[in-house]
Amino acid sequence: MAISVFDLFKIGIGPSSSHTVGPMRAAYDFVEELRQRDLVERVARIEVKLFGSLSATGKGHATDRAVIMGLMGERPDRIDPAIVTPCIEELLETNTLMLDGRLAIPFLWTRDLQWYEECLPYHPNAMTLVAHGHSEELWRNTYYSVGGGFVIDEGQAERGELDQDSTVLPYDFNSGAELMALCRMHDMRISELMLENEKAWRSEAEIRDGLWQIWQAMQACVDKGLQQEGVLPGGLNVKRRAAALHRRLLATSDDRSLIASTFGAMDWVNVFALAVNEENAAGGRMVTAPTNGAAGIIPAVLHYYMKFQPGACERDVVDFLLAAAAVGILCKKNASISGAEVGCQGEVGSACAMAAAGLAEVMGGSVAQVENAAEIGLEHNLGLTCDPVGGLVQVPCIERNAIASVKAINAAQMSLRGDGEHFISLDKAIRTMRDTGRDMQDKYKETSRGGLAVNAIEC
Numbered sequence: 001m002a003i004s005v006f007d008l009f010k011i012g013i014g015p016s017s018s019h020t021v022g023p024m025r026a027a028y029d030f031v032e033e034l035r036q037r038d039l040v041e042r043v044a045r046i047e048v049k050l051f052g053s054l055s056a057t058g059k060g061h062a063t064d065r066a067v068i069m070g071l072m073g074e075r076p077d078r079i080d081p082a083i084v085t086p087c088i089e090e091l092l093e094t095n096t097l098m099l100d101g102r103l104a105i106p107f108l109w110t111r112d113l114q115w116y117e118e119c120l121p122y123h124p125n126a127m128t129l130v131a132h133g134h135s136e137e138l139w140r141n142t143y144y145s146v147g148g149g150f151v152i153d154e155g156q157a158e159r160g161e162l163d164q165d166s167t168v169l170p171y172d173f174n175s176g177a178e179l180m181a182l183c184r185m186h187d188m189r190i191s192e193l194m195l196e197n198e199k200a201w202r203s204e205a206e207i208r209d210g211l212w213q214i215w216q217a218m219q220a221c222v223d224k225g226l227q228q229e230g231v232l233p234g235g236l237n238v239k240r241r242a243a244a245l246h247r248r249l250l251a252t253s254d255d256r257s258l259i260a261s262t263f264g265a266m267d268w269v270n271v272f273a274l275a276v277n278e279e280n281a282a283g284g285r286m287v288t289a290p291t292n293g294a295a296g297i298i299p300a301v302l303h304y305y306m307k308f309q310p311g312a313c314e315r316d317v318v319d320f321l322l323a324a325a326a327v328g329i330l331c332k333k334n335a336s337i338s339g340a341e342v343g344c345q346g347e348v349g350s351a352c353a354m355a356a357a358g359l360a361e362v363m364g365g366s367v368a369q370v371e372n373a374a375e376i377g378l379e380h381n382l383g384l385t386c387d388p389v390g391g392l393v394q395v396p397c398i399e400r401n402a403i404a405s406v407k408a409i410n411a412a413q414m415s416l417r418g419d420g421e422h423f424i425s426l427d428k429a430i431r432t433m434r435d436t437g438r439d440m441q442d443k444y445k446e447t448s449r450g451g452l453a454v455n456a457i458e459c
């Protein structure tokens with residue numbers, strides 16, 4: 001399996017990569033399959049069946065709405081978030097779905113959209129789509145949204161495939177030890193090795209341009225988040241804080257408190273992370289990094305570097321994202337980036353490790369120091385549960401991104417103050433994340449049946 005930096009950093013919409021972006025993509029792929037088989041015009045009815053975690057927190061994560069938009073022919077990387085609510089309202093009013101954006105078929109929300117607590121064999125995030133003709137079943141497929149917007153269908157799952165890409169890379173690696181050995185053997189930095197691997201798909205100019213566009217999308221998300229106020233949707237009445245905090249930061253010049261005077265840059269890190277995740281919670285456009293639930297961490301840390309590092313430039317952005325992606329690839333290959341599979345350690349923990357690695361890379365860290373930074377970032381998120389209150393990506397998710405962003409910066413700083421030698425390797429931390437996820441009770445893995453999700457409501 002070959003994973004590109006552009007697989008880990010994808011432009012999409014909130015609030016969840018596995019529950020929103022993935023299901024929309026799966027539904028779009030299903031329509032594409034119908035097109036390829038010349039079946040679209042014969043469809044009289046579509047059934048949507050959501051299983052496991054997609055059922056447990058699907059309403060709060062807008063899974064139902066995402067699937068409908070995918071069936072209408074919308075893709076998560078292209079859709080205008082502003083059209084979602086009007087389209088859903090029209091469907092509910094008319095009981096009509098525009099399949100592939102062109103064929104009107106009846107769709108009764110309570111009949112054709114079904115929720116099942118049971119988990120299917122290969123992953124907790126599962127959905128089955130069934131296309132019926134007037135008298136027979138035309139086509140069905142089951143899809144697994146395996147985290148970060150990655151989707152596999154039933155056939156791939158049965159074959160043990162995590163993705164369809166079989167591209168041969170010049171410097172393929174499956175562990176942190178292999179990555180570091182390759183870097184040393186070929187006298188490369190991690191970002192340089194990643195760049196060479198990316199050239200298996202596209203030219204260097206396309207890589208740099210594509211990553212710059214990812215950075216621009218991250219910046220746009222932060223900028224919008226700093227302008228929006230009010231209450232986030234979903235019923236918890238969580239107030240947006242980023243805009244007000246931003247105004248206070250711009251206006252404050254005489255705060256002589258210990259924390260403000262010695263830790264002032266971290267206020268900016270907090271506000272950047274909050275801005276992204278408030279936009280995500282509102283269903284806005286953002287970048288999976290590597291997931292939506294943890295999408296604020298890498299942008300916040302990269303914004304921190306670009307704002308406070310003299311001479312920071314476009315090349316640094318590219319190197320940061322490439323180094324971060326190397327760590328994300330290791331997490332995905334050897335554990336998971338899915339909260340439904342290993343808890344929030346797989347989302348926030350992976351993103352924290354990625355951000356720490358990216359920052360250490362652009363700060364001039366050695367290969368060993370970059371690996372150490374990632375290990376520290378991940379190790380100190382091990383055991384983190386995924387128990388979103390109300391099934392919404394709001395509490396504790398938004399604040400958790402801010403905390404992990406600061407943690408990533410500290411991890412990079414600690415690694416750069418050392419020589420790269422450390423007791424626990426990144427590989428061991430990733431393996432521990434995998435094992436901890438297996439041991440973690442299902443109620444703590446994006447089902448909202450335990451932890452804060454229960455105690456917050458009861459109290």
